[in-house]
Amino acid sequence: MTSKEKIQQEIEQTLQSLDGTKRAEANPFLFTRIQARMNKKSSRWEERAFSFLSRPAIAVAIVVVVMVVNGWALWGNSASGSNETVTADTNVSELANEYNVVASVDNYDYENMTNE
Amino acid sequence: MINETELIEQLKQGDETAFKTIVEQWKDMVYNTVLGIVQNETEAEDLAQDVFIKVFEKINTFKGDSKFSTWLYRIATTTALDHLRSKKRKKRFGFLQSLGGDGDEKESIPDFHHPGISLDNKERAAVLFKAIDSLPENQKTAYTLHKLEGLSYREVSEVLNTTVSAVESLMSRANQNLRKQLEEYYNKHYR
Numbered sequence: 001m002t003s004k005e006k007i008q009q010e011i012e013q014t015l016q017s018l019d020g021t022k023r024a025e026a027n028p029f030l031f032t033r034i035q036a037r038m039n040k041k042s043s044r045w046e047e048r049a050f051s052f053l054s055r056p057a058i059a060v061a062i063v064v065v066v067m068v069v070n071g072w073a074l075w076g077n078s079a080s081g082s083n084e085t086v087t088a089d090t091n092v093s094e095l096a097n098e099y100n101v102v103a104s105v106d107n108y109d110y111e112n113m114t115n116e
Numbered sequence: 117m118i119n120e121t122e123l124i125e126q127l128k129q130g131d132e133t134a135f136k137t138i139v140e141q142w143k144d145m146v147y148n149t150v151l152g153i154v155q156n157e158t159e160a161e162d163l164a165q166d167v168f169i170k171v172f173e174k175i176n177t178f179k180g181d182s183k184f185s186t187w188l189y190r191i192a193t194t195t196a197l198d199h200l201r202s203k204k205r206k207k208r209f210g211f212l213q214s215l216g217g218d219g220d221e222k223e224s225i226p227d228f229h230h231p232g233i234s235l236d237n238k239e240r241a242a243v244l245f246k247a248i249d250s251l252p253e254n255q256k257t258a259y260t261l262h263k264l265e266g267l268s269y270r271e272v273s274e275v276l277n278t279t280v281s282a283v284e285s286l287m288s289r290a291n292q293n294l295r296k297q298l299e300e301y302y303n304k305h306y307r
Contacts, residue, residue, distance in 0.1 A: 003306065006306065007299065007302045007303065007306055010298070010302050010306060011295055011298045011299060011302065013240060014240045014241075014243055014244050014298055015244065015291070015294060015295070015298070017233070017237040017240035017241040017244050018233070018237075018241060018244060018263045018264065019263075020234070021230060021232045021233050021241075021263070021264060022231075022232035022233075023144050023145070023148045023232055023264075023265075024144070024147055024148045024151050024160075024230060024231045024232050025144050025147070025231070026143040026144050026146070026147035026148075026161070026164055027147075027161055030139060030143050030147075030161070030164060030165065030168075031136050031139045031140065031143075033161075033165055034139060034165050034168050034169060037165055037169065038169060038172070041169075
């Protein structure tokens with residue numbers, strides 16, 4: 001047999017080497033791994049949101065916005081402060097009288113169950 | 117036992133038990149297909165997971181016009197081929213980066229051993245897999261589905277969404293290319 005014929009024989013045998021190949025079996029824990037990946041994927045959205053919010057520029061911007069809103073609220077309160085305080089105090093004592101709420105523990109008569 | 121149509125309907129409702137049944141039923145088929153294409157067991161396992169995640173996410177697009185297995189084979193082959201393309205791109209980029217190095221290019225040796233091959237055919241099959249790896253994508257897919265999954269030409273044509281004669285032509289060209297590759301290999305290595 002010449003070497004060319006031998007090579008042809010090798011080629012034929014190699015081409016037939018996949019005949020009768022059994023199916024490769026997947027990992028028996030494939031489903032568990034898929035589940036883990038799917039859970040990880042769904043938590044990725046929260047991770048992304050957190051990492052966005054924790055960027056220094058974004059965090060500083062949020063703090064500034066919160067401070068501005070607080071400052072604006074405080075300034076608004078102090079501008080019309082005294083009248084509203086009186087009104088609020090009056091409202092509170094009216095409400096307390098109406099519902100017999102004890103205003104202070106110190107002047108409550110436990111024996112007679114009345115305010116002194 | 118629950119039938120395929122009911123199983124698919126349940127999966128469309130997001131039923132986890134149905135999904136588990138589908139994974140258990142088709143995992144070897146998917147794994148064997150992607151393994152034949154990517155020729156790497158670790159990558160094939162990751163890709164098999166990708167395939168089933170895609171199945172879960174895209175099940176509502178499955179209208180039942182084709183068989184579920186055909187649809188599954190399509191996802192598996194596309195996922196495996198996409199992976200090979202991205203790997204090739206990275207390799208090319210790595211090659212460009214390494215330009216200016218010692219330029220010592222080593223000849224790659226056949227190193228993939230399919231677990232379903234009998235021991236006496238192991239070395240020959242590794243040589244054949246190396247040759248299959250160099251085939252164009254559609255020839256590689258047709259050859260893998262026919263030889264490793266045992267699909268008929270008609271079934272392969274359904275997966276590739278083409279005609280039976282187109283598959284015959286693909287297989288004939290794949291065989292010609294493989295013969296050419298093997299001839300080169302044995303001319304170099306045969307003593």
